[in-house]
Amino acid sequence: MAGTKLLVVDDEPDAAIILAKTLRARGYEVHTASNGLDAVTMAKTLTPDLILLDILMPGMDGTEVAKVLQEDPTTRNIPVIFLTCLITKKTQQIGAHYHDTTKCTFMSKPYDLDNLLVEIDRLIGAHVG
Amino acid sequence: MGKPLRVLVVEDSEDDTLLLIRELQRGGYEPVFERVATEEAMTSAIAKQTWDIIIADYVLPHFSGLEALRLLQKSGKDLPFIVVSGKISEEIAVEAMKAGAHDYMSKNNLKRFVPAVERELGEAKMRRERKQMERELAQAKEEEFRTVFDNAADGILIVDTESKKFHLGNNAICRMLGYSPEEIKNLGVMDIHPEKDLPYVINQFERQAKGEFSLSRDMPVKRKDGSVFYADVNATTLKIAGKIYLMGFFHDTTEHKNKEKLVLDANQRLEKVSEELSAAKRDLEQKNEALQKAGSELEQHVKERTAQLAAANKVLGVTQQNMHTVIKNSADGLLIVDDNKIVLFMNPAAEVILGRKAPDLLGEPFGLPLTTDKPSEVQLVAADGSVTIAEVQAVRTEWENEPVYMATIRDITLRKKAQQEIEAANEQLRRFNDLKDEFVSMASHELRTPLSIIIGAVKLVLDQIPGKIVPEQKEVLETAMNNLGRLTRIVDALLDISKIESGKIELHKTNIDIRGLIEETVGECRRQAEEKGIRLGFRVPEQPLDLCIDGDKIKQVLMNLISNGLKFTPAGGSIKVECKAEQKEVQLSVSDTGCGIAEQDMPRLFEKFAQFGRKVGPGEKGTGLGLAISRGIVELHKGRIWAKSQQGKGTLFTFALPRLDSRDIVSELLEQAVRQAVKNNANAGVIVMSVKAKGQEEEEQVQRVLKEIQDLVEQNLRRNTDNTIIQNTKEVLVVLGNCDVAGAAAVCQRLTQTIECHLVDEDLSSKLDLLIGYAAYPDDGKTSQSLIEKAREAGVACLPSNKV
Numbered sequence: 001m002a003g004t005k006l007l008v009v010d011d012e013p014d015a016a017i018i019l020a021k022t023l024r025a026r027g028y029e030v031h032t033a034s035n036g037l038d039a040v041t042m043a044k045t046l047t048p049d050l051i052l053l054d055i056l057m058p059g060m061d062g063t064e065v066a067k068v069l070q071e072d073p074t075t076r077n078i079p080v081i082f083l084t085c086l087i088t089k090k091t092q093q094i095g096a097h098y099h100d101t102t103k104c105t106f107m108s109k110p111y112d113l114d115n116l117l118v119e120i121d122r123l124i125g126a127h128v129g
Numbered sequence: 130m131g132k133p134l135r136v137l138v139v140e141d142s143e144d145d146t147l148l149l150i151r152e153l154q155r156g157g158y159e160p161v162f163e164r165v166a167t168e169e170a171m172t173s174a175i176a177k178q179t180w181d182i183i184i185a186d187y188v189l190p191h192f193s194g195l196e197a198l199r200l201l202q203k204s205g206k207d208l209p210f211i212v213v214s215g216k217i218s219e220e221i222a223v224e225a226m227k228a229g230a231h232d233y234m235s236k237n238n239l240k241r242f243v244p245a246v247e248r249e250l251g252e253a254k255m256r257r258e259r260k261q262m263e264r265e266l267a268q269a270k271e272e273e274f275r276t277v278f279d280n281a282a283d284g285i286l287i288v289d290t291e292s293k294k295f296h297l298g299n300n301a302i303c304r305m306l307g308y309s310p311e312e313i314k315n316l317g318v319m320d321i322h323p324e325k326d327l328p329y330v331i332n333q334f335e336r337q338a339k340g341e342f343s344l345s346r347d348m349p350v351k352r353k354d355g356s357v358f359y360a361d362v363n364a365t366t367l368k369i370a371g372k373i374y375l376m377g378f379f380h381d382t383t384e385h386k387n388k389e390k391l392v393l394d395a396n397q398r399l400e401k402v403s404e405e406l407s408a409a410k411r412d413l414e415q416k417n418e419a420l421q422k423a424g425s426e427l428e429q430h431v432k433e434r435t436a437q438l439a440a441a442n443k444v445l446g447v448t449q450q451n452m453h454t455v456i457k458n459s460a461d462g463l464l465i466v467d468d469n470k471i472v473l474f475m476n477p478a479a480e481v482i483l484g485r486k487a488p489d490l491l492g493e494p495f496g497l498p499l500t501t502d503k504p505s506e507v508q509l510v511a512a513d514g515s516v517t518i519a520e521v522q523a524v525r526t527e528w529e530n531e532p533v534y535m536a537t538i539r540d541i542t543l544r545k546k547a548q549q550e551i552e553a554a555n556e557q558l559r560r561f562n563d564l565k566d567e568f569v570s571m572a573s574h575e576l577r578t579p580l581s582i583i584i585g586a587v588k589l590v591l592d593q594i595p596g597k598i599v600p601e602q603k604e605v606l607e608t609a610m611n612n613l614g615r616l617t618r619i620v621d622a623l624l625d626i627s628k629i630e631s632g633k634i635e636l637h638k639t640n641i642d643i644r645g646l647i648e649e650t651v652g653e654c655r656r657q658a659e660e661k662g663i664r665l666g667f668r669v670p671e672q673p674l675d676l677c678i679d680g681d682k683i684k685q686v687l688m689n690l691i692s693n694g695l696k697f698t699p700a701g702g703s704i705k706v707e708c709k710a711e712q713k714e715v716q717l718s719v720s721d722t723g724c725g726i727a728e729q730d731m732p733r734l735f736e737k738f739a740q741f742g743r744k745v746g747p748g749e750k751g752t753g754l755g756l757a758i759s760r761g762i763v764e765l766h767k768g769r770i771w772a773k774s775q776q777g778k779g780t781l782f783t784f785a786l787p788r789l790d791s792r793d794i795v796s797e798l799l800e801q802a803v804r805q806a807v808k809n810n811a812n813a814g815v816i817v818m819s820v821k822a823k824g825q826e827e828e829e830q831v832q833r834v835l836k837e838i839q840d841l842v843e844q845n846l847r848r849n850t851d852n853t854i855i856q857n858t859k860e861v862l863v864v865l866g867n868c869d870v871a872g873a874a875a876v877c878q879r880l881t882q883t884i885e886c887h888l889v890d891e892d893l894s895s896k897l898d899l900l901i902g903y904a905a906y907p908d909d910g911k912t913s914q915s916l917i918e919k920a921r922e923a924g925v926a927c928l929p930s931n932k933v
Contacts, residue, residue, distance in 0.1 A: 012578055018585035025594040056574065110581035110617055113588060 004124060005046060008032045009039040009065065010054040010083070015109075019052065022113065028120075036060025040068050043075045049124050055084040066104075079123035080104045083111065131159035134250075137174055139185035139197045141166045145236060149184055149213065156243035167191050168200065175204050182250060185230075187214035187221060198228050207256055209249035213242065284360070284379035286313075287367065290338040293318040293331075296374055305360075305379060307353035323351050337364040338375050347382055358383045462538035465528050466495045473528060482519055482540050484511045499523040499534045506541075518542045562631055569627040576620045584613050622754040626737060629761030636679040636765055638801055639852045640794055643676045643683075643715060643786075644669040647706055650687040654695065662700035665691070669708045676715055676786055677794040682762045683786070686770075689755040690719035690782045697780070698723035710788075714768070718783040725776040734772055735760040759784070795862050798852045799913035802866040806906050814865035814873030814905040815913075816880065817920040818842075821898040834897060835861055838884055845883055846876075862917065870905040877903045900924035 006028045010016040013034060020030040031046060033039040036059055043051060043065075051069075055062035062082060069075040082104065105119050134153065140146045146164045153160045163178075165171040166189055174180075183201060187194040194212050201210055209232075212225045217235040225233050231252070232245045278285060284302030286295055298306075298313035306313070306321060322330045326349045333345040345362045352358070364377040456463060462479030466472055472490045480486055497519075498505040504522040511517065520541045523534040589595060591606050598606070628634045651667045658665035687706070694704040702722040709716045726734065733739045738753040763770040763784045770784035789797060802813035818838060822831050838861050852864045863880070865873055881901050888897065902924035910916040 012582065014582045015578065015585070018582050018589065021589055021594060022585055022592075025589070025592065109577050110584045110613075113585075 004028050004050075005048040006030045006120070007039070007042055007046060007048040007051045009034075009036075009051065009057075009062070011035060011057040012054075015054070026117065036062070036065045039065050040075075043069055043078065044072065047074060048078060050120055051078055051080045053080050053082050055082055079126070081116070081119055081123065082106045083109055131157050134158040134160045135179065135181045136160045136162040137171070137180045137183045138162055138164045139166070139171060139183065139189070139192065139194065140164055141186065141189045141192075145186070148236075148239070149242070152239050152242050153246065156246070158246075168196060171197055171200055175200070175206070180206075180208055182209045182211070182246060182253075184211050184213055187212055187216060187225065194225065194230070195228055198225070198230055202229060207253065207260075209246070209253045211242075211245055211249060213239070281378075284381075286377050286379065287369075288318060288334075288375045288377065290366070290373045290375050293334065296369070302379055305352070305358070305381060306350070312353075321351055323349050323357055333362075334364075334375065337362075337377075338366065338373070340366065347386060350379065359386050462536075464495065464536045464538065466499065466523075466534045466536055467528075468532060468534075470494045470499075473533065479538055482517065482538050483509065484517075495536070497521050497536070497538070499536055501525060501534075516542075518545045566627065566631050566633060569624060573620050573624045577617075580613065580617055580620065584610070584617070587613065619752050622752040622758060625758045626754050626761065629758060629765070634761075634765060635805075636682065636801075638677050638679050638797055640675050640677050640798065641680045643674045643678070643708060643717070646680055646684055647687065647708055647717070650684050650691065651706055654688070654691050657692075657695055658704065661695060661698075663695060663698050664703035665695075665706075666703065667706035667708075670710055672710075674708065674710055674715060675794070677789050677797050678766055678786060679762075683766070686759040686762050686784065687717070687719070689759045690784075693755065693782070694719055694721035694723060694780070696723075697721065697725075702779075711785075712788075714785045714787050716783055716785045718781060720779060720781040722779040725778055725780050726772070726774040727776055731772070731774065735770070795864070795917070796913050798864045799862075799916065802864050803906050803911075803913055803916070805866055809867075811867050812869035812872070812905050812907070813916075814868035814870070814876075814903060815916045815920050816863040816865065816873060816877050816901065816903045817860055817917060817924060818863070818880070818884070819860040819900045819921075819924065821900070823896050823898060830896065831859075834888070835859075837887065841883055841887055842880055845880060860921075865905075868905065870903075870908050873903040873905045877901055898926055900926055 004027075006023055008016050008019050008023070008030055009032070010019070011034055016032045016034065020032050023030045031042060031048065033042050036057055039051070039053070040060075042048075053062045053065060060068075062084070066080060066082075069078065069080075084106065105123065107116060107119065131154065136150070136153065138146045138149060140149075143164065146162070150160050150162055163174055165174050168191075171192075183197070185194040185197045194214065198210055201208060210230050212230045212233045213236055214221065214233070215236045217237075222233045231249045234241050234245065278297075278299050281299055281301055284305045285299040286302050287297040288294070289296055294317040295313050295315075298308075298310060300310070303310055303313060308316065318331065318334055319327060330348060333348065337343060337345065343363050343365055345364070347359045348362050349357050350360050359382050360379040361382050362377045362379055364375050367374045367376045456476050459476060459478050462482045463474075463476045464472055464479050465474040472493055472495050475483075475487050475490060483490070497507050498521060500521070501523050504520040507519050507521055509517040509519055518541050520539045521536055523536045526533060526535050528535075587606055587609050590598060591603065591610065625634075647667050647669055651665060655665055691704060691706065698704060698721045704719065704721045707718045707720070709718075730739070735756045737757045739756070760770050763786070766786050768784055768786040770782070772780060772782045774780040799813070799815055802815075805811070806813040820831050820834050820838065842861060842863055846863070863876070865876060868876070884899065884901075888899065902920045902922065904910060904916045904919035904923060906916060909919040
């Protein structure tokens with residue numbers, strides 16, 4: 001767990017701060033981005049072990065970020081947890097890019113922290129494996 | 130001096146011979162004689178010399194009178210032959226005479242002899258002279274004949290009846306045929322007739338030769354140059370030097386025939402004309418008859434009709450008045466328009482609707498559409514600018530025995546307006562509904578975001594991350610946490626019910642064993658039950674109970690019912706979850722030993738915000754939406770939910786979910802996947818796997834293996850849009866949501882490898898055949914059925930008994 005890099009993307013600063021604090025308390029190295037563009041840049045430079053991605057963001061939303069990351073070989077295989085309050089047509093369509101639940105999950109806000117931690121472990125584990 | 134006489138005597142006795150000679154001498158003859166007694170002698174005697182008479186004995190040792198006579202006849206000489214015999218009998222005499230002897234006498238009575246000789250000699254002489262005369266006559270005749278023959282106008286041919294060859298032809302026939310007389314002699318019947326007629330000609334010839342008839346009419350005859358003419362042939366038989374000939378007289382009838390033909394034709398035409406005239410006459414007579422008949426019938430008919438009409442008129446007189454009333458007062462306009470669109474009639478209502486008076490429109494063209502299958506809508510603008518909307522429909526009918534259109538015109542302005550208003554209202558409702566949904570969604574999002582942050586923040590503090598906290602702080606924060614939970618639940622419930630009500634919920638059905646779901650749900654509630662001191666148990670049947678349901682949503686229903694139970698049951702009570710399989714449905718029930726529901730509250734039990742005045746524990750106040758949501762979910766599954774309760778005793782909630790047979794399940798799931806694919810413009814796939822036993826013993830294995838395959842597949846499928854089902858106990862179907870052809874192929878391959886490994890491990894690869902095929906929407910088909918079939922057809926055997 002030590003040294004595991006996470007990237008948290010959320011346009012709500014409070015949400016990002018709280019989640020980051022929560023995860024750091026459990027030993028993760030957590031970076032944050034507050035918009036899609038930054039998220040893509042940071043993903044490419046940091047190559048985190050997992051990205052927690054808010055979907056509903058102004059400008060480039062979470063689905064678009066995911067699409068861009070899919071196209072880049074360096075970021076293609078990073079597992080993603082989509083955090084969303086809303087299951088919409090758009091969010092459903094993201095599934096089309098991920099055939100495989102080893103690579104992504106949807107979690108709705110407010111999330112159950114325990115569940116979230118389990119999912120993070122699972123996805124990172126699968127990726128490494 | 131005696132008359133010389135050469136006598137041949139056929140006699141064996143010399144004496145007898147001399148006797149005869151002496152008699153002849155006595156008779157004044159000077160006989161020169163020779164005696165023969167054998168055939169040879171006689172033969173040579175006849176040949177050697179001419180004789181005047183032959184005298185023969187009847188019976189000789191080596192010869193006989195008859196034989197001698199025959200010899201004479203054979204020689205062809207005509208000599209008197211007298212039999213002088215020792216024996217006399219009438220029989221012998223008759224025999225000799227019959228044979229051709231000229232006389233017969235006895236040796237003992239020669240008195241008659243010389244006179245007989247004289248007589249016979251005389252007769253012989255006469256015979257000779259006559260013959261001579263005949264010959265001369267014949268000669269003369271022949272010359273005459275020749276003249277006639279050569280100069281005849283008709284052609285004459287003399288034909289050998291046996292060989293059918295020409296013996297002789299006259300000049301005329303030569304001219305007719307174009308041959309010379311010499312050429313004629315080398316020809317025959319076969320040469321002078323057209324080949325196709327030869328059988329006929331020959332037949333005629335033979336019959337004429339037999340004498341059946343003499344005249345053959347219109348025989349076709351072929352000239353030397355090949356041209357053909359017609360002749361009547363008159364034939365008669367002719368004997369020339371012992372041979373039979375047919376003499377035919379040829380009369381050229383061609384011209385005659387032509388003339389005949391003309392006459393015949395003329396005759397025929399005449400006959401025909403005559404016939405036609407007769408027929409025409411008959412026809413005329415018939416028509417006359419018919420006319421008369423019709424005339425009298427008509428009279429009769431008219432009489433009858435007049436009577437009928439009179440009667441009808443009486444009746445009509447009454448109803449006609451009524452008809453008139455109806456037409457005059459009808460609110461709908463009625464018009465009669467002929468095929469040229471000219472208006473023949475219109476009623477007052479038509480005048481009103483069209484805004485024109487009848488006199489103006491009668492005789493004028495009708496300008497509106499005359500559709501007969503369905504009404505047409507038209508807009509009429511009046512002089513004052515007001516617009517009337519009318520509906521016109523026509524019907525074909527008769528008006529004074531002419532085909533016309535009867536048009537009905539109806540003022541639908543008000544109706545249209547009402548329709549438009551309803552449409553507008555509907556539209557507005559739809560918009561409002563959409564707005565509401567959007568609002569609810571946005572609202573719940575807006576509510577959830579800060580909610581989520583607050584929860585996270587409180588949890589951080591409770592987890593003492595920013596720093597240690599004292600128990601009182603913990604208590605306060607826990608209160609906050611509980612309420613945050615409640616707030617979350619309300620927001621979720623609001624969103625749920627909103628979606629249910631606007632019908633926007635999509636069920637994600639999968640084939641699940643309901644027993645597992647029950648167990649799971651009960652497990653999740655156990656802690657809470659224990660804390661409250663309530664016994665929580667469940668009972669499920671032993672066999673698997675697959676249902677095609679949205680697992681999450683049904684779990685939500687169960688959770689709702691169980692938590693209701695927990696809410697309203699005091700400590701020491703119990704809650705039981707049960708599941709019962711009926712034939713067409715599965716019933717799940719949650720019963721508690723709680724306080725029950727008042728009878729007056731029962732009707733509104735499943736309505737929104739129906740909270741009942743009840744004492745509830747802290748943090749237990751519900752949303753008021755749980756049962757409404759549960760009902761919504763159950764009804765979305767085409768099931769039903771109901772409750773039974775007794776106040777103070779307990780409550781039983783039951784909901785039933787329909788069971789589908791495996792085929793329906795497959796359709797449901799695949800259709801769901803296809804529906805999603807259509808909606809999202811994406812793909813869906815299906816994989817069909819079937820296992821076949823190679824031999825009889827392996828049959829039972831098949832079932833087991835199918836189940837194993839299903840388990841394997843389920844382990845290997847990673848998405849919740851994928852489903853496996855065992856269909857018809859023969860195949861395992863995998864429904865792949867959101868999956869295109871390439872994806873299906875990839876999954877197929879992965880599964881194939883897995884299954885193969887498994888079967889090889891179990892040493893089944895030689896006993897079973899495994900077929901796997903896949904198909905994807907929309908490439909391989911557009912309906913679930915066609916996709917399944919395509920996948921089945923594309924099944925490829927993949928158990929490698931021979932693979933390396």
